[in-house]
Each structure stands twice: as C-alpha cells, then as structure tokens.
Amino acid sequence: MKKILNHPDDFVDESISGILLAHSNFLTPVEGEPRAIIRKDAPVQGKVAIATGGGYGHLPVFLGYVGEGMADGVSVGNVFTSPSADAMFEVTKAIDGGAGVLYLYGNYFGDKMNFDYAAELAADEGIRVETVRVSDDVASAPFESKDKRRGVAGLFFVYKIAGACAEAGASLDEVKRVAEQALESVRTMGVGLAPCIIPASGKPTFEIGADEVELGIGIHGEPGIQKQQLATANEIIAQLLEHLVSDLNVKSGDEVCVLVNGTGSTPLEELYIAYKEVHEWLAKKGIQIYRPFVGEYATSLEMAGLSLSLLKMNDSLKPFMDAPARTPFIRL
Amino acid sequence: MLEIISALQEMSQTLKEEFNRLDGTQGDGDLGVTVELVTKAIHEAASEASDVQSWMKQSGVLVRKQAPSTMGVLLSFALSAAAKSLVDKDVTSLNTWIDVQLAMIEEIKKRGGANLGDRTVLDAFIPASEAFRAAVGAGSTVQAALQRATKSALNGAEATKNLVPKTGRASWVGERAIGEMDGGAWLCYKVYDTIYRIF
Numbered sequence: 001m002k003k004i005l006n007h008p009d010d011f012v013d014e015s016i017s018g019i020l021l022a023h024s025n026f027l028t029p030v031e032g033e034p035r036a037i038i039r040k041d042a043p044v045q046g047k048v049a050i051a052t053g054g055g056y057g058h059l060p061v062f063l064g065y066v067g068e069g070m071a072d073g074v075s076v077g078n079v080f081t082s083p084s085a086d087a088m089f090e091v092t093k094a095i096d097g098g099a100g101v102l103y104l105y106g107n108y109f110g111d112k113m114n115f116d117y118a119a120e121l122a123a124d125e126g127i128r129v130e131t132v133r134v135s136d137d138v139a140s141a142p143f144e145s146k147d148k149r150r151g152v153a154g155l156f157f158v159y160k161i162a163g164a165c166a167e168a169g170a171s172l173d174e175v176k177r178v179a180e181q182a183l184e185s186v187r188t189m190g191v192g193l194a195p196c197i198i199p200a201s202g203k204p205t206f207e208i209g210a211d212e213v214e215l216g217i218g219i220h221g222e223p224g225i226q227k228q229q230l231a232t233a234n235e236i237i238a239q240l241l242e243h244l245v246s247d248l249n250v251k252s253g254d255e256v257c258v259l260v261n262g263t264g265s266t267p268l269e270e271l272y273i274a275y276k277e278v279h280e281w282l283a284k285k286g287i288q289i290y291r292p293f294v295g296e297y298a299t300s301l302e303m304a305g306l307s308l309s310l311l312k313m314n315d316s317l318k319p320f321m322d323a324p325a326r327t328p329f330i331r332l
Numbered sequence: 333m334l335e336i337i338s339a340l341q342e343m344s345q346t347l348k349e350e351f352n353r354l355d356g357t358q359g360d361g362d363l364g365v366t367v368e369l370v371t372k373a374i375h376e377a378a379s380e381a382s383d384v385q386s387w388m389k390q391s392g393v394l395v396r397k398q399a400p401s402t403m404g405v406l407l408s409f410a411l412s413a414a415a416k417s418l419v420d421k422d423v424t425s426l427n428t429w430i431d432v433q434l435a436m437i438e439e440i441k442k443r444g445g446a447n448l449g450d451r452t453v454l455d456a457f458i459p460a461s462e463a464f465r466a467a468v469g470a471g472s473t474v475q476a477a478l479q480r481a482t483k484s485a486l487n488g489a490e491a492t493k494n495l496v497p498k499t500g501r502a503s504w505v506g507e508r509a510i511g512e513m514d515g516g517a518w519l520c521y522k523v524y525d526t527i528y529r530i531f
Contacts, residue, residue, distance in 0.1 A: 077400060081362060084400040110402035113443060117396075117405075200365055201352055 001202045008199040012056045012078055019063065023328035026067055033090040035083055038073035039066055042095045048166040048175045049073065049095035050102045052159070053088055054111050055080040057196075058219060060329035061155055061298040062105070067327025070163035071104065079198050079301070080205075080220045082110035088118035092127055100128035100172035104162055104179060106151025107135040130172055132179040134158050136188040136309065138247045139216025139224045152219050153261040153298035154186040157311040160332070164323035182317065187248045188259075189240045190307030192217030192224070196264060196300050205303070215239065219263065219300045219307075233270070237277040240308045245285070248312055252286030257293070257321060259309040264299040266306050271295065274306055291321060333387065336530050337378050341371040343526045354515035358497055362401060363515040369399035370407055384423050388415035403516055406440050406453070413439035426468045426477065433461035451495035451509070453516035460485035460524055478528040485524045489517040 005011055013034065020027055020037070030036040043049060052062045053075035062074045073091035075083035092101050101122065103115050112133065119129040135147060136154030162179035170178070192214040195204035205221025208214055213236070216224025231239075250256060260275045262268070275294050282289060290313045298307070313321070325332040344351075348364035355363035373394040374387075381387035392412030395404055417435035421428045437457055446452045463484035467477035492514035 078365075081366075081401045082405070084397050085405070086397050109444075110400070110405060113402065113405045113409075114400055198362070201361060203352065203356070203361060205356075205361065 001197050001199070003197070003199060005199060008202070011199040012076065015056070016063070016076060019328065026326075026328045027063075030073075030090045030094045033087055035076045036073065036087045036090040036094065037063060037066060037076065038091060038094050039068070042072050043097035044072065045097045046099055046169070047072075047097050048099045048102060048170065048172045049092075049097055050104050050159070050163060050166055050175070051075075051088065051091050051095060052103075052105050053077070053083045053091070053115070054106055054108065055082060055220075057198075057301045058298055060296070060327075061153075064329030065156070065159045065163075065327055067325065067330070069167050069323055069325030069332075070159045070327055070330065079200060082108065082114045085114040085117040085121065088115055089121045092118060092122045092129065093125065096127050100130065102162065102166070102172060102175050102179065103129055103131040104158065105133060106155055107133040107148075108150060128172060130176045132158070132162070132176060132183060134183055134186075136183070136186045137216075137218065138187050138189050138243055140218060140222070143247055150218055150222070152188045152190065152309075153259055153307045154183075154188040154309045154311070156259060156261075156293070156297045156330075157186050157257065157309065158182045160325060161317055161320040163325060164320035167323065168320075178316075178320065182311070182320075185248070185312040185314075185317065186309060187244045188307050188309040189215075189243050190217045190219070190224070190261075190263065190305060191215055191236055191240065192221065192263070192303060192305040193230075194265070194304035195221050196303040198301070205300070213305070216243075217303075217305060219298060219303075221300065221303065233273045234277045237274050237308065238281060241278065241281050244308065244310050245287075248310055250285075250287055250310065250312055253288075255288040255290045255313040256282070257291045257311040257313060258282075258289055259293040259297060259307075259311075260295075261293075261297045261307045261309065262295065262299065263303040263305045263307065264296070265302040265304045268295065271306060274308070278308065290318070333384060334378060336527055337371070337375050339526050339530055340523065341375055343522055344368045344371040347522060351515055351519065354512060354518060357512045358509040358514070363403060363519065366399050366401045366404045367519060370395050370404055373398045374411075385415055385418040385421075388412075388418060391415075402444075403453070403519075406444050409439045409443045410436035426474060430461070430465045430468060433457075433464060437461060446498070449495060450498040451492050451514045451517070452497075453514070453520050455492050455495065455514065456485040456488035456517035456520035456524075459488040460520065475528070475531050478524065478531055482521065482524040482528045485517075485521040489513050489521040492517045 072095040075087035077083035134151035135149035141148040161182035351364035377390035396408035464481040
C-alpha cells in the first residue's frame with residue numbers, strides 16, 4: 001500500500017481535521033462529536049435542514065456538499081462504512097432550525113439502519129424528520145426493484161435540487177416531494193478500470209484483469225453487470241448511455257443535465273474525452289443538454305473509472321438547478 | 333464472562349483477514365474490521381459493567397457507537413435486545429439463554445428485514461439456537477447444548493455456500509456469491525465455537 005498517510009487508523013480523522021482547518025469559514029464540528037460536521041451558520045432558523053452522511057472515501061460526497069444551497073450537516077463514518085446513529089442524531093439536533101430535517105443519503109443498508117434509528121431518537125426529542133434515500137445506480141438492481149438500487153454520483157443532483165428548494169423556504173413536505181422528483185429523474189452507471197485500496201485493510205476493493213473493465217461498478221467496488229474487455233471511450237460511453245436513456249425513458253426533444261464523474265484517479269483529460277462522446281451521442285438522438293458537469297463529484301478513493309449520470313429536466317427543476325450553491329468543494 | 337470476551341477478541345484478531353476475505357466476495361471486505369471493533373467494544377463494556385445484564389446493555393450502546401457498519405449495528409441491536417430479555421432473569425438457567433438467543437434473532441429479523449435462507453447471519457444463528465433449545469429440552473448439559481449449537485451453526489454456515497444473497501449490499505452480487513460461505517453466518521459459527529471451547 002503506497003499512500004500519503006501517517007497511520008491507517010488515523011486516515012479519516014486526520015483527513016477531516018485538514019478539511020476543517022482549510023475550510024473553517026464554511027464548516028464546524030458539533031461539540032463533542034468530531035464526526036458530526038455542520039454548516040458554520042447552522043441552524044438556519046425557519047429553514048428546512050438537510051442532513052446527510054455515509055462512509056468516508058467518496059469526496060466530495062458527503063462532507064463536501066455541506067454548505068449554502070446544499071446540505072446543512074453531515075455525519076462521517078469510517079472508510080466505506082456508515083456513521084453511527086449517535087453522530088447522525090447530533091447533526092440532526094445541531095441543524096434543526098424549527099422547520100424539520102430531511103435525511104438525504106445514499107441507499108445503503110447500514111446507513112438506512114443507522115439513519116432510521118437516529119430518526120427514532122430525533123422523534124423522541126420532538127424533531128420532525130423525513131427521509132429520501134437516493135438510489136440512482138441502474139446497474140445495482142433491475143427497474144422493477146429500483147428502490148433497491150444504491151446511491152452513487154446522482155446524489156449531487158438531488159442535493160442540488162433539494163438544497164435549493166430548502167434554501168427557497170419550502171416546507172419539509174415540499175422539500176421531500178421535490179427531492180423525490182429529482183430522484184425519479186436521475187440515473188447513473190459507472191465503469192471501473194482499477195480498484196482502490198482501503199487504508200485500514202490494505203486490500204483492493206475488487207480484482208480485475210489488466211485488459212478488463214467492470215461495467216456497472218459500484219462506488220465501493222461492488223461488482224457490476226459484467227466484466228468485459230477494455231473498449232474505446234466511445235464504445236464504453238455508448239454502452240452506459242444506452243442503459244441510462246432506456247431506464248430513464250429519455251427521448252428526442254428531452255432536456256438533461258449530464259454529469260461525467262471521475263471515481264478518483266481518472267485524469268480530467270479522459271473525462272472530457274468521455275464528455276465529447278456523451279455530447280455527440282445525445283445530439284444525434286435529439287436530446288438537449290441543459291447543463292453539463294465534468295469532474296470529481298463522487299469518488300471511491302483512488303479507483304480508476306468514471307460514472308455517467310443523467311438528470312431529466314423539467315421546468316419545475318430548472319430554477320433549483322440554476323440557484324447558487326456554495327460549499328468548500330462546489331461553487332455554482 | 334471475561335474469559336469468553338477475551339477469547340472472542342482473540343478469535344477476531346486471528347480471523348480478521350479471513351472475515352475480510354469472505355465479506356469481500358460479496359460485500360466491501362470490512363467484516364473483519366467490524367468484528368475486531370465489536371469485540372473491542374464489548375470488552376470495554378465489560379470493564380464498566382457489574383453483571384451480565386448491564387454488560388450486554390452497555391455493549392449494545394458501545395458497539396453502536398464504535399462499529400456502526402451493517403453487521404455492527406445489527407449486533408448492537410441484538411445485544412440491546414438480549415439485555416432487555418435478561419432483566420430480572422436467572423442467568424444461571426439455560427432457559428434464560430434460550431430466550432436471549434430468540435430475542436436476538438427476532439431483533440435481527442426486525443431491523444435487518446431478513447429471514448432464514450436469505451444468506452445472512454440468521455442462516456447459522458436460527459439452526460444453532462434451535463439445536464440449543466432442543467438439547468436443553470432433552471436435559472443436556474451446557475457443554476452438550478453448546479456443542480450441538482456449534483455444530484448446527486457450522487452446518488448452517490456451510491449451507492450458505494449455495495444460497496443467493498437477497499438482502500443488503502450482497503444482494504447486488506447475486507449468484508456470483510455462490511461457492512463461498514456468508515461471512516456473517518461463519519462469524520456466528522465462530523462465536524458459538526469460541527464460547528463452547530470455554531465451557
């Protein structure tokens with residue numbers, strides 16, 4: 001294992017310390033709970049607060065989306081492991097501005113159990129909590145059981161939409177409804193070229209041949225649909241797009257936001273080669289791009305690969321997409 | 333009790349890599365880390381507790397905080413449920429321990445939404461607890477009952493090799509998981525085995 005670290009056991013805490021030191025104007029930890037981090041100006045009185053959280057190792061997911069126009073607080077777990085319900089509960093109390101809290105996170109079993117338990121604790125304190133679990137990865141379960149799908153880079157779009165809606169002063173029910181609408185409109189699929197190494201175990205997250213790629217890979221290295229021979233960028237992108245467009249039912253004349261996301265060690269240059277094909281492929285089908293995003297939005301440590309997300313736009317989503325957002329990692 | 337906890341902690345350290353490997357065939361390969369954190373937490377809980385009931389109660393709290401992965405949280409709920417079922421009970425009675433196992437299984441089913449045959453810890457835990465109950469019902473000693481339970485847990489864990497995962501992260505892998513045991517079921521067997529060896 002060749003990594004820039006002091007001790008594997010300190011990986012998460014030292015990394016978080018660095019973020020808090022670099023971005024102390026944006027973020028602050030909850031007193032007594034260093035894994036619970038909130039917006040500097042939280043709680044924002046009268047605003048619906050958005051709490052998120054999950055395993056570490058996916059920056060900017062989850063911590064990087066805490067800020068104005070996005071999430072209000074985050075609980076951070078160990079690498080690829082759920083945070084504790086206690087940390088989630090501390091975040092909930094610290095960000096509640098009296099209008100309730102939306103739990104918005106990726107659809108993973110461990111996170112769900114902990115967030116559900118935190119919601120029970122919050123209810124005992126009289127804080128109203130609603131939940132939306134993002135499940136955008138089309139490769140993780142078939143369409144018929146899409147509530148079982150895991151949450152990946154499409155989280156970014158749902159944070160953006162729901163965060164803008166909350167910032168605009170909507171009620172908890174309305175923020176939840178809009179978040180669910182965004183969730184219904186987003187799909188993601190990834191491709192993995194090489195695994196990452198988990199610091200605590202020193203082991204790669206999956207095994208793959210030198211000339212192979214895993215189509216539909218998860219952001220913890222979960223196996224996807226199939227292993228296949230490495231193909232050209234255009235062929236890989238066309239494969240991803242065919243799955244996404246069919247699952248999301250995007251047709252000629254529709255408008256989409258596009259996210260070409262690097263999973264950790266994919267050069268930006270390659271992501272733009274991918275974007276070029278996305279742009280041309282969609283243009284050929286008569287599908288308009290409302291806004292493109294290219295870069296690292298949801299990583300898996302140093303995993304090589306990319307994911308492609310489409311958000312099907314409609315007039316009600318556009319103002320939320322265009323609203324400003326300011327976090328240490330995202331300025332829109 | 334302390335002897336059991338120390339033995340469990342030793343087991344977790346010896347088998348950490350094997351738990352990680354089994355988990356890695358269908359999950360993200362961190363089960364060994366979780367087991368290590370869980371046994372560390374229950375060891376810490378023992379130093380703060382005066383009896384078995386308060387140890388289980390405190391274990392539930394500490395495991396939830398220190399090992400919040402899926403398996404860790406399920407175990408923390410199970411420990412809390414066990415603690416609840418032990419209130420005002422005679423801890424020297426084997427019938428009490430039948431109830432403790434049932435309470436833990438019910439809580440894991442409720443929180444995890446899984447059942448027998450879904451390729452989880454329950455595929456070892458349920459047959460083990462049933463074997464334990466049958467042995468106690470037939471008048472067995474604690475050693476004999478634990479031996480029967482351990483054997484059933486191993487058979488149950490072995491049988492998961494042919495089961496397709498239906499729940500949690502492992503369900504995404506589907507049939508690719510076939511051929512290896514479920515890590516959680518194997519952990520269950522190792523816990524029974526460790527306790528049996530102490531008695």
